[in-house]
Amino acid sequence: MKLELGYIQITDIQFSKESKVENGTLFVDADAVKAFMYEDDDVKEWVKSFSFDIAKPGESVRITPVKDVIEPRVKVEGPGGQFPGVIAKVDTVGSGKTHVLRGMAVVTAGKIVGFQEGIIDMTGPGADYTPFSKLFNFVVVAEPKEGYEDHKHEYEHAVRIAGLRAATFIGELGRNVQPDSSESFETLGIKEGIEKYPDLPRVAYVHMLQSQGLLHDTYVYGVDAKRTLTTILYPTETMDGAILSGNCVSACDKNTTYHHQNNPVVAELFAQHGKTLNYVCNIITNENVYLADKQRSSDWSAKLCRLLDLDGAIISQEGFGNPDTDLIMNTKKIELQGVKTTIITDEYAGQDGKSQSLADADPLADAVVTGGNANQVIILPKLDKVIGMLDYVDTIAGGHAGSLRPDGSIEAEIQVITGATNEMGFNTLSAR
Amino acid sequence: MVKEIERAGIPVVHMCTVTPISMTVGANRIVPTIAIPHPLGNPALSPEDEKILRRKLVSKALLALTTEVEDQTIFEN
Amino acid sequence: MSYRVVHYINQFFANIGGEEMAHVAPELREGFVGPGMALNQAWKGEAEVVATIVCGDSYFAEHEKDAKAQILEWVKAQKPDLFIAGPAFNAGRYGYACANICAAVQDELGVPVLTGMYQENPGADLKNKVLIVSTANSAAGMRKAAPAMAKLAMKLMKGEPLGASCEDGYMNNGIRVNFFEKERGAKRAVNMLIKKLNDQPFETEYPMPSFDHVAPNKAIKDLSKATIAVCTSGGIVPKGNPDHIESSSASHYGEYCIAGVETLTSDAYETAHGGYDPVYANQNPNRVLPVDVLREFEKEGIIGKLHDYFYTTVGNGTAVASAKGFAMEYAQKLLEAGVHAVIMTST
Incomplete structure (x- = not known):
């Protein structure tokens, strides 16, 4: 399967009467985006209103509470469309050609559950910890209808769909734009791969998907990952929007839809494909709340690694706490199949860094990459403008009573920052 | 946390869903529960049946507290 | 100078x-x-x-x-x-x-x-x-x-x-300190795996810890005379979370009186935990802290007494050392109160 990504570099976003991409500038008609979002019945039913804003790198702007970050894209050749099974029909994606509006994102914000959303600072110390401070962000702030408190599952669904629809609308504007550059990615069939690279070690990416319930779900072709069995994907399917985020675990280590679209493990494995290793495929496996599910899913990861005759696997986690057990179970069982592993996680070592970093451990997990200690305390200075609201800063995961200080600054753990300790290895942050 | 209570000299039973973590952190008496968001309940059941389920689970915990153990023990069905 | x-x-x-x-x-x-x-x-x-x-x-x-x-x-x-x-x-x-x-x-x-x-x-x-x-x-x-x-x-x-x-350049002293590496995590992971596959030396960024164990205490002989306390890391608190226990990385625990409480109702109790779907616990907090059933067992004479206080914190992202500190502190209170055994529930 072969996918070509054509990158259209976005260097500015402006509101406009007409929506278009011209010379790297995205012009958006917010009313048209709103109308497109409201075409969905669920959005109509649960979302009272939308407001829109633009946040640019370096501006004194804080976006919170952030739900998801999405990169706008459009399928220009080949089967399927964006977000198959959710927005587009369920056709298999990952081949043909997709245009990407690079350097920008759609950010959804607004209150949902309060403590499970994050902060994006566009400048200052907080900006160093989130990759989204470097993007031009088109921010959609959603306001729920009255009585949503008893229907949070439904409201989350509506906001998720709204964000994806906004990204789809904007992505569509890139359909007839000539990309500034392009790249191709190809995965061969099992036998072809062995014949082409007989001497290279066979490596897969075991991609763990958060799937623990309300706002803790990931969707694969529209299927809630908690109702899936461990299975195999072409890496280009992930790159082409097959997996998206419906979850808000702690902001620092949730994989947003943007992370899935730009999965760094996929990118780095493709970079080595055919050189030092043969990148065979992705194995997706969930992180459920029932022990039997954890056992079954990790058994299946190990089984597939063996069936594929792998030599090595990279395992990435999402979230923390009991998912540490899924991570350790996967690692242990895969290692016991004779497949060498490297795992990516993050740490909760306490504000003083002295505590046990993970909830579970095993000596077979001897090759660990860390995204850093999420408990590290940071002071985020007051910024000139807030997109969204500061109402949830004290109760957000990583905040505490008094996090929002009288002078408008915030004292909290980096846990509150969207993407800060990403466990796909998106960032350079680490710890020793 | 379980370990600190045990260390203080009080027998303790850990009721949790993710028993492997309980094993790793060193609980001695472990009773597996239903699911992380509702360890001692199951929203899919009727309130009456759910209560019966909870009585069963807590009974098992009490059984664990009255059973001598030498090593870490999971009290399965 | x-x-x-x-x-x-x-x-x-x-x-x-x-x-x-x-x-x-x-x-x-x-x-x-x-x-x-x-x-x-x-x-x-x-x-x-x-x-x-x-x-x-x-x-x-x-x-x-x-x-x-x-x-x-x-x-x-x-x-x-x-x-x-x-x-x-x-x-x-x-x-x-x-x-x-x-x-x-x-x-x-x-x-x-x-x-x-x-x-x-x-x-x-x-x-x-x-x-x-x-x-x-x-x-x-x-x-x-x-x-x-x-x-x-x-x-x-x-x-x-x-x-x-x-x-x-100092030897790892068990205190984790964040810093920015030159390469992103995914690249470091791929490089580490290539070394591991080629049997070259590699260095893990987080060496796995070993956990200590405590020997089990003696079992309760006569339940019908025992005072049983119930504790949780599932964050069950009185409605409104009066002590502001954090949804993650809790800095303290709560101690709440349940003398005379027959069951934990959704009007009076909720969860402060930010790590799991709170809907089910909020609908019926007994699903995390089984006060209703323990009260029944007390009435039926199966247990002697349900202790008047429960202890609660949020396990989510809370440093092991903090959790240990909380438990050490309230274990002493339980001892002094003459509690014979503890049921700890986790989510």
Whole structure:
């Protein structure tokens, strides 16, 4: 399967009467985006209103509470469309050609559950910890209808769909734009791969998907990952929007839809494909709340690694706490199949860094990459403008009573920052 | 946390869903529960049946507290 | 004015002699001796070795108490800003002496300390207690070790926060410190895997810990006379979370009276936990903290009494050390209250 990504570099976003991409500038008609979002019945039913804003790198702007970050894209050749099974029909994606509006994102914000959303600072110390401070962000702030408190599952669904629809609308504007550059990615069939690279070690990416319930779900072709069995994907399917985020675990280590679209493990494995290793495929496996599910899913990861005759696997986690057990179970069982592993996680070592970093451990997990200690305390200075609201800063995961200080600054753990300790290895942050 | 209570000299039973973590952190008496968001309940059941389920689970915990153990023990069905 | 440093070295580096002179008793000399020169050079006048203490390695090992007492007295009199020992490279008794005298100076005098040695030196056993710069395994590594130690020493004297162990060159002391790597995590993971696949040495960024275990206590003989307490890490709190227990990384626990409470209703209780779907626990908090059933068992005489208080915190992202502290504290309260057994529930 072969996918070509054509990158259209976005260097500015402006509101406009007409929506278009011209010379790297995205012009958006917010009313048209709103109308497109409201075409969905669920959005109509649960979302009272939308407001829109633009946040640019370096501006004194804080976006919170952030739900998801999405990169706008459009399928220009080949089967399927964006977000198959959710927005587009369920056709298999990952081949043909997709245009990407690079350097920008759609950010959804607004209150949902309060403590499970994050902060994006566009400048200052907080900006160093989130990759989204470097993007031009088109921010959609959603306001729920009255009585949503008893229907949070439904409201989350509506906001998720709204964000994806906004990204789809904007992505569509890139359909007839000539990309500034392009790249191709190809995965061969099992036998072809062995014949082409007989001497290279066979490596897969075991991609763990958060799937623990309300706002803790990931969707694969529209299927809630908690109702899936461990299975195999072409890496280009992930790159082409097959997996998206419906979850808000702690902001620092949730994989947003943007992370899935730009999965760094996929990118780095493709970079080595055919050189030092043969990148065979992705194995997706969930992180459920029932022990039997954890056992079954990790058994299946190990089984597939063996069936594929792998030599090595990279395992990435999402979230923390009991998912540490899924991570350790996967690692242990895969290692016991004779497949060498490297795992990516993050740490909760306490504000003083002295505590046990993970909830579970095993000596077979001897090759660990860390995204850093999420408990590290940071002071985020007051910024000139807030997109969204500061109402949830004290109760957000990583905040505490008094996090929002009288002078408008915030004292909290980096846990509150969207993407800060990403466990796909998106960032350079680490710890020793 | 379980370990600190045990260390203080009080027998303790850990009721949790993710028993492997309980094993790793060193609980001695472990009773597996239903699911992380509702360890001692199951929203899919009727309130009456759910209560019966909870009585069963807590009974098992009490059984664990009255059973001598030498090593870490999971009290399965 | 420059910082004052006292330096500790052994008989060999003081040019007294090798193994045959290892019995010499401690001696105080003014200014630098031997490797202290390299430290002084690196500090360029910002700090200076004002005194050097020389002690035979065998003497320290065989007369540790006396040697420590004497050395502590000398160090105290010098009023140094820092005490530095070694580097000891792979010399076992020298490393042991460096680490232990540093620990004593740090504990007794409250003076910042630093030493250096090879990672397999027995003295490195104290790396979680004393800051130790990792050096080569022989004195040939002095040219690298001295500047590395001097640099870290200057940070300590200036009171600057330490960087991560791999940045500042000290042995991992169990305290996790964040820093920005040159390459992103995914690339580091791929590189690490390639090394592992090719049987080349690689270094994990997080060595797996080992957990200690506590022996189980005796079982309850007669439940019908026992007071049972119920505790949770599932964050069940009175509605409104009056003590503001954090949804993640809790800094404290809650103690709440349930005397006379028959069941935990959704009007009166909820969960503060930010790590799981709160809907089910909020609908019926007994699903996490089974007060309803325990109250029934109490009435039926199956258990003697349900303890009047429950203890609760949020396990989500809460540091193990904090959780341990909470439990240690309330375990004492439970003991004093005469509780016979505890049911702990987790989500």
